[in-house]
Amino acid sequence: xxxxxxxxxxxxxxxxxxxxxxxxxxxxxxxxxxxxxxxxxxxxxxxxxxxxxxxxxxxxxxxxxxxxxxxxxxxxxxxxxxxxxxxxxxxxxxxxxxxxxxxxxxxxxxxxxxxxxxxxxxxxxxxxxxxxxxxxxxxxxxxxxxxxxxxxxxxxxxxxxxxxxxxxxxxxxxxxxxxxxxxxxxxxxxxxxxxxxxxxxxxxxxxxxxxxxxxxxxxxxxxxxxxxxxxxxxxxxxxxxxxxxxxxxxxxxxxxxxxxxxxxxxxxxxxxxxxxxxxxxxxxxxxxxxxxxxxxxxxxxxxxxxxxxxxxxxxxxxxxxxxxxxxxxxxxxxxxxxxxxxxxxxxxxxxxxxxxxxxxxxxxxxxxxx
Numbered sequence: 001x002x003x004x005x006x007x008x009x010x011x012x013x014x015x016x017x018x019x020x021x022x023x024x025x026x027x028x029x030x031x032x033x034x035x036x037x038x039x040x041x042x043x044x045x046x047x048x049x050x051x052x053x054x055x056x057x058x059x060x061x062x063x064x065x066x067x068x069x070x071x072x073x074x075x076x077x078x079x080x081x082x083x084x085x086x087x088x089x090x091x092x093x094x095x096x097x098x099x100x101x102x103x104x105x106x107x108x109x110x111x112x113x114x115x116x117x118x119x120x121x122x123x124x125x126x127x128x129x130x131x132x133x134x135x136x137x138x139x140x141x142x143x144x145x146x147x148x149x150x151x152x153x154x155x156x157x158x159x160x161x162x163x164x165x166x167x168x169x170x171x172x173x174x175x176x177x178x179x180x181x182x183x184x185x186x187x188x189x190x191x192x193x194x195x196x197x198x199x200x201x202x203x204x205x206x207x208x209x210x211x212x213x214x215x216x217x218x219x220x221x222x223x224x225x226x227x228x229x230x231x232x233x234x235x236x237x238x239x240x241x242x243x244x245x246x247x248x249x250x251x252x253x254x255x256x257x258x259x260x261x262x263x264x265x266x267x268x269x270x271x272x273x274x275x276x277x278x279x280x281x282x283x284x285x286x287x288x289x290x291x292x293x294x295x296x297x298x299x300x301x302x303x304x305x306x307x308x309x310x311x312x313x314x315x316x317x318x319x320x321x322x323x324x325x326x327x328x329x330x331x332x333x334x335x336x337x338x339x340x341x342x343x344x345x346x347x348x349x350x351x352x353x354x355x356x357x358x359x360x361x362x363x364x365x366x367x368x369x370x
Contacts, residue, residue, distance in 0.1 A: 001363060004117035004140070005049050005062040006108070008124045012236065013043050013256050014067060031073040038064065041257035048189045052359040061115050063108070065124065071107045078114065105132050112139050119144060119366050126152060133159035142370050146184070150277050162369045166283040168304060182365050185308065186285050187358040188292035188349050196261045196293070205328055206267040208234045208260055209286065211241055218273045224321040225271070226250050229328045234263055265293040268338060269331055272299035282308065288353050291315065291345035296338050298327055308353070314345040
């Protein structure tokens with residue numbers, strides 16, 4: 001099976017990746033060199049999908065469609081002069097490519113046609129117009145989207161043969177609308193165990209994640225927790241943090257890729273809080289990232305959590321902010337119990353929630369759809 005995977009990266013990550021102080025001259029290096037540097041950061045899910053699909057005997061290619069320098073290198077190496085062929089609609093001043101740039105879809109189309117995939121898996125369904133897929137319909141057999149982000153009201157899903165999601169409520173919603181949908185959980189990349197650099201840092205209680213206007217309940221919860229226990233926060237710097245003395249006092253900066261995983265590993269307890277679209281379901285990446293790195297995860301209780309981890313054996317749970325504070329204090333005061341939960345959670349993740357296992361599940365879903 002040939003699988004073509006479309007991903008996008010946060011602009012903040014790309015700007016840091018191509019900063020001269022981080023990787024001098026990276027923007028002018030070959031496509032493979034740039035891709036290798038990008039993947040070595042282990043940002044997001046890195047190359048876990050294509051690497052494990054290949055390990056299972058499939059052909060896979062992943063593109064980061066809004067990475068301006070990376071896409072430019074691919075076109076250059078495939079005999080295309082972007083300036084000559086397609087008039088530029090913007091002057092790039094940053095590392096990321098705006099989705100409405102004149103040749104965003106043209107580059108993507110050429111990559112898909114060149115690879116000749118059986119399946120296209122699109123992690124960015126909102127950024128690519130339905131008309132694009134209708135125009136290149138014959139270039140693939142199955143078009144799939146993966147989504148667990150807020151759903152805009154006006155999205156045309158008709159070009160898609162399949163939508164996969166880690167959220168059971170999304171799967172139910174799509175199927176009710178006549179769009180075939182399957183539950184597909186996220187996972188952990190075991191390579192990180194050996195790759196994350198050693199550190200002497202130790203964090204009593206950490207939270208790594210976003211705090212913006214879209215995270216009002218999370219902000220209220222974290223403020224109440226930070227008022228009562230020693231807390232360190234990492235994530236994008238936002239006005240929600242700078243305007244709040246408790247959150248601002250706990251804020252330690254942004255954390256991407258390897259740095260984030262190191263923080264999780266060095267935390268006695270790390271906190272998780274699902275956003276509103278999850279409803280009563282547990283699904284997010286932090287479940288696997290934190291446990292995989294060996295931290296004791298304290299996560300909000302959800303009805304399906306036991307499908308992934310045994311509550312209060314492999315992860316600890318809380319029901320509200322006051323309960324969260326009590327659980328933090330309990331486990332900080334009981335190191336043997338905290339360490340036991342952390343070790344049990346890590347064993348479960350490495351055994352059952354690794355990406356090789358996930359990609360085997362995904363290939364099975366694709367075969368059924370095809």
